[in-house]
Amino acid sequence: MKTLKPRSSSNRPSPETALSIATAAAPNLPPTQLGSEDRPSTLNVRLRSSTVAAITSRARERGLTIKQVVCHALADAGISVAEADLEDRTPRRRG
Amino acid sequence: MGVFMSVLTIASSKGGPGKTTVCQALAASLAGELRIVALDADPTQALSRWATNAYEGPPVEVLAEPDETRLAHLIASKADTADLVLVDTAGFGNRAATVAMTSADAVLVPSLSGEADVTEAEKTIRLVEGLARAARREIPVRVLLNRVRRTTLARHAAAELKAAGLPRLAATLSDLVAYGEMTYSGRLSASGQSAAEVAALIAELRELGWIPVFALQQHVIP
Ligand SMILES: Nc1ncnc2c1ncn2[C@@H]1O[C@H](COP(=O)(O)OP(=O)(O)O)[C@@H](O)[C@H]1O
Ligand SMILES: [Mg+2]
Numbered sequence: 001m002k003t004l005k006p007r008s009s010s011n012r013p014s015p016e017t018a019l020s021i022a023t024a025a026a027p028n029l030p031p032t033q034l035g036s037e038d039r040p041s042t043l044n045v046r047l048r049s050s051t052v053a054a055i056t057s058r059a060r061e062r063g064l065t066i067k068q069v070v071c072h073a074l075a076d077a078g079i080s081v082a083e084a085d086l087e088d089r090t091p092r093r094r095g
Numbered sequence: 096m097g098v099f100m101s102v103l104t105i106a107s108s109k110g111g112p113g114k115t116t117v118c119q120a121l122a123a124s125l126a127g128e129l130r131i132v133a134l135d136a137d138p139t140q141a142l143s144r145w146a147t148n149a150y151e152g153p154p155v156e157v158l159a160e161p162d163e164t165r166l167a168h169l170i171a172s173k174a175d176t177a178d179l180v181l182v183d184t185a186g187f188g189n190r191a192a193t194v195a196m197t198s199a200d201a202v203l204v205p206s207l208s209g210e211a212d213v214t215e216a217e218k219t220i221r222l223v224e225g226l227a228r229a230a231r232r233e234i235p236v237r238v239l240l241n242r243v244r245r246t247t248l249a250r251h252a253a254a255e256l257k258a259a260g261l262p263r264l265a266a267t268l269s270d271l272v273a274y275g276e277m278t279y280s281g282r283l284s285a286s287g288q289s290a291a292e293v294a295a296l297i298a299e300l301r302e303l304g305w306i307p308v309f310a311l312q313q314h315v316i317p
Binding site: 011014015016017018019021022023025026061062063068072076083084086087088 | 102109110111137139163164167168170171174185186190193194196197198200207209211222225226229230232242244270
């Protein structure tokens with residue numbers, strides 16, 4: 001039998017306290033936005049082969065898709081990339 | 096009132112490291128023995144869609160609630176009636192995710208093994224530490240290395256986490272087709288590497304007291 005680690009649930013803050021702490025700790029965070037109207041569309045970009053090769057090799061290195069490498073870099077640069085564009089949504093290829 | 100830690104929030108500053116996948120794996124694996132409530136605070140509702148369209152195991156109550164005020168109340172009320180409340184959050188920093196971390200008994204931070212990923216995990220951990228200070232309570236937090244492919248890279252990530260003083264679980268999840276397939280099939284295979292990894296993860300979380308060892312809430316498991 002494993003050691004049980006009892007812990008009173010009263011340790012959790014009340015909903016009101018949690019809300020005020022969360023707001024105070026991160027006052028600049030946006031309220032959650034519903035993205036139901038965020039439809040997909042296409043962006044085509046012509047790049048030099050060396051650029052494409054560099055992106056592809058980073059993707060392989062990280063186990064990401066090419067789109068993910070591009071979108072994560074944009075997000076890191078402060079562009080607000082939709083979360084859906086940061087995820088790998090391709091069907092699984094590896095066996 | 097639950098006497099165990101019962102609210103486990105899965106969080107990361109960005110999308111993609113496997114929050115929803117970890118939630119699905121934990122919910123699907125534990126549903127047979129514990130009363131699980133999974134709260135989906137991500138407005139993309141990946142977890143709730145999975146629960147509605149794909150999940151096939153024992154019952155799990157999955158509720159979508161991206162509004163931070165309603166989420167805070169939902170966490171409090173479900174914590175008193177469930178053995179374990181899992182909260183899946185959105186990748187980007189938003190108030191619902193912050194509220195879910197503040198209200199948590201423990202926070203799990205999935206991370207990929209790249210250098211940028213480790214930096215992101217650190218951001219999340221520092222945020223949790225700040226929230227814990229503000230709330231004057233302990234909020235234990237651990238990184239879970241996910242989609243581990245090359246042991247060298249994972250070792251490097253583990254060393255980076257250690258150097259930065261970031262706590263992580265010994266358990267890791269490999270990059271396996273089985274995890275991706277769970278999204279469509281609604282079940283995690285009962286045998287094989289993925290099953291063994293999830294079992295090891297659950298064992299470690301129980302060791303930490305983050306997951307109850309047995310059901311406390313009276314309920315009938317069909
Ligand atoms: N261990 C893993 N092995 C293989 N694929 C994984 C693994 N973990 C996550 N994935 C895949 O990575 C993508 C992002 O995972 P997800 O759980 O949605 O991340 P998050 O919820 O953090 O945004 C999904 O396509 C998922 O199937
Ligand atoms: Mg998710």
